[in-house]
Amino acid sequence: MSLTVRIMIALVAGLACGIALSEFGDALDARIVDIAQPVGKAWLNGLQMPLIPLIFALLVTGVASAASTARTSGTATRTLILFALLLTASAAVAALLGPLLLQLWPVPAGAVGALAGAGPTTEVPGVRPSAEWLLGFIPANPIHSAAEGQVVAVVLFALVFGFAVTRVAEERRIALTGFLAALEDTLLIVVGWVLWLAPIGVFALALVAGSRSGLATAGALLHYIGFIVLICLTVTALVYPLVILLGRIAPGRFARAVLPAQLIAFSTQSSIASLPAMIAASDGPLAVRESTRSIVLPLAISLFRITSPPANLGVALYVAAMNGVALGPLQIAMGVAVAAIVSLAAVGLPSQITFFTTTGPICLAMGVPVEALPLLLAVETVPDIFRTVGNVTADMGVTRIIDRLGGGTGTRD
Template sequence: LLLFVVVLLLAAVFGELAVEGFLALWPIPADAAEALRASLASSAPTVPAVAPLPEWLAAIIPTNPVKAAAEGEMLPLVLFALLFGFAITQLARERAVGLVNFFEAIVEAMMVIVHWVILVAPIGVFALAYVVGARVGLGIAGALAHYLVLLVVVQVVLIALIYPMVVLSTKIPLATFARAVAPAQAVATSTQSSLASLPAMIESTRQMGIAPPVTALVMPLAVSVFRFTSPVANLAVVLYSASLFGVQLGMVHYAIGAVIALLMSLASVGLPGQVSFFASIAPICLAMGVPVGMLPLLLAVESIPDIFRTIGNVTADVAITAVLAGDAIGVPETDS
């Protein structure tokens, strides 16, 4: 788990550097940016004030998790959920199993609801895009195209870095890894869900010769918490909004953004990005003092970047399993 956290934090820092470098080399087209800001003028997006660091840290301490959930305060709620999860691991087995079974039942019920939401999500996204397009016209097309290119390029670069990491950290040849992970990437492209790609990822590790016990231990945990591209993509959305609204960010903002992006990545689920878009990105915006007025508009085109989010997460999950397998690569599968 510590390795997951370190790698995700490094990915978040890489994302901030890559996005700022991209925007410095290719800024948002001025005309398109002006049209986009004008389209949002009616909602009057304001720049939230960023509290001093001690006050900000005190504000995210979950003094009342029920109140935080009712008021939609995501950061205290996420922190409480993480602490509660770690606390369960310290209980006696019989008590811990009861709690785990209870929450697993809740998760399964929520997954049914999420499945219903996913079924109608394309209709909602299309309606949102239609309303936005009718309201602001085609003047914002350049800004949205610029946004899509930014997110796709940054994520493709991040995905490309996974391959040499595997070659340098394991004995698996590059061609073997690329061939084994390709079917899982295809499933990720079609489903946009890491959870739905899990069976294909397990098959990928089998083709690479990773011992089944290692896969059984690492892969479910990786799918649950190791979303390699999520901090990068979420920060890219926030930094794009900051650039559009002219928000000046300092080192403290970047540091806070990286930490919050890490926490939101650990706390989110492996579902299509349209489902968790606001819940994952709005807390980062608020923590960094960036307006959230752009998020409804960007949600309308999220399906394209989300494909690359999922491909990157799936590829990284298979890669981290191979890295953690160590000498357990090439061990023949045995009957359990």
Template sequence: MTSSATQGESSATRMPAIKVPAGLTFTALVLGIFAGWMVSGSAIAPRLAAIAGPIGKLWLQGLTMTILPLVAALLFNGVTETVAAARAGPMARRTLGLIFGFLALSATLGGVLTPLLLQLFPVPRDAAAAIGAQSVDPGPVPGMADFLGSLIPSNIVKAAGDNAMLPVIVFFALFALASTRLAEGPRRTLGSLFEGLAGAMMVMIGWVLAIAPIGVFGLAFSVAAGSGGAAIGALAHYVAIVASIGGVMFVIAYPLAILGGRRKPGAFVRAMLPVQTVALSTQSSLASLPAMLGACRQLGVRERTGEFVLPLAVALFRATGPGMNMAVAVYAAHLTGVVLTPTVIAAGVLTAFATSLGAVSLPGAISFVTSCGPVAIAMGVPVEPLALLVAVEMLPDLMRTVGNVTMDVAITSVVDRLEGDSEPARTVH
């Protein structure tokens, strides 16, 4: 049983290779905060911040302008590839059902647990004033009827121009589903168009992120020059909150494999250690695939199940993604004073779930832009804080990768057990 998805021939594997200077960007963040801290309170600080601030803002605008077209293209590719995978047979449909269920669970946990964590461990007041300097005035709170009515755009061009992320996502998801009903020629043409659009946007993001050290230094300097060292506390607090949401999905993988996959606890723990080591060292689910296949063999998973489910999971399943992306947006909302009503949370959860279908195996900084940006926009949260938060993404990205590979193997063990239960008993003559 083979398909393009199962063999790794998803749009993710055809994206342009992009290198992100993550270490240099993190260094620029540290240097920017330190330099701004050193001059904070001095007479020269406002003049230097007036120079550094616009440089950082210009870089942020370059990053933001690619979000909407990239999300549309990735979502189109993700939906069409999911439909193609579902046609591969019962095992594919079982796998996709589990994937969708846990993506929805992840997004919901992020929307529910993050506000609770921030009530228990609030954002430091000085830190909120530092990073979330551009707070927003709370507007009228939409009711549930208004929220549901806004999901279907009457004018998709106007919705895109207004940065109405959720209606745009609904439109392109339906558009992608409709394209799967076309004849092969037009369907391939549309697929090539959106794949090319996604690739071009990736190249543009690569250009912008190549100069991330300059932009992040400018933003960090202007923030620290006005607030001193308060930004350091905010970033450390942010990493802890977001990583803890990913940690919840990581922990869920163990009872899932033990109870759902009927694997022995000790065996699963031992099998996952080499996989998690590779994941931590590479920060890539795709690079961890050989180790995951080895773990499945060690756990007694059927060869055909592992070879089918794991590549499909690597292509489509980011278990920690929706929850951690929601955590980022909720944290940014707390920084900027956005009121988190149930409809705002619902918009974020739906967007986090939908954009995870188009997520691709890319460096953490790029995935951060393509996944967290749309969630924040859908919730009405200013994206300015994300420009600094992306500089420390290499830290929570460790939890993202480890949680994802652990859930991939857990899901594979569950599918293998379901396949065994569904196989008819053989009669011996």
């Protein structure tokens, strides 16, 4: 039985037990909740424990690898620049669309706080538009910033450190990136051990949430799925006019070209499984030169997840709404930046680990509680389908755009 299935079973069982306790509970049942609460909290703390050093290692190795790739050819450089622009733009779409959706289609009545976790929540502290606010991004002591969970400062330091690594002598650069890659692998093993216990932690957290809010918890999870799916569909839809404009291709032609790969992505939830169909479309109806396709498609599969920043930012926005946390423009702007950067750092990781390494830093940067993330992971299977479809669509779109920017004619029928 896969980990995803075990987590789903634990979620359903925990919610059922918690709802039963809320409806028919007595003093003994209250003690059961008191036991489950620290169990869930302890597991969540274990999951957060390796998060900051893992993000640092992922970012440094990712920046060093991307810089090395960009030096290989002009096509690779243009591709990476386009990736960065589109990832930031897609996160900005969620920053604008997410609050609007939550206003027009709010969290179900009575569900606020249903996934809040173990303790009371407070409003995000005000951010002062002053020199002190700016200095908060420059960590005087990066280790202290990491210990305090100041994700934005850690991310900035990791980016600077990663670019600096590319400037040292090759022998030392290889040694340093090798050490960080080993650190990354070690931390992923630790995360894997913690995730092996996920059914226990998710059951405990779901029991507490169900006992607190009853059936409202289940309603909130269904609402959450719809919210994230809408964001993914919107970003995917925006890819079409972008490719039509910059890739200079007819709408129907592009839609027909990407459809086979989209169907494979929908059924397998795997971009790699869609790669043969993407290659066939690039060589056929998209009329992309082989020299472009051979560079852009592998880079896109490896690095480019256009739905990750908006969906992950959407998770943070939804958790904030669930907890009654008010977010200002500056908090959301920080979320956009972290979402775009972290999406590049977490490529190639297992899906369960990816969810935490991408959504966790965004929540921490925005001051949003992370206790609900394990419960949302349990229902991530449905949004992940639409994430993958959007990613495959964008991968093929950027391949066409880069080919046109590089002088391709795209005239093949």
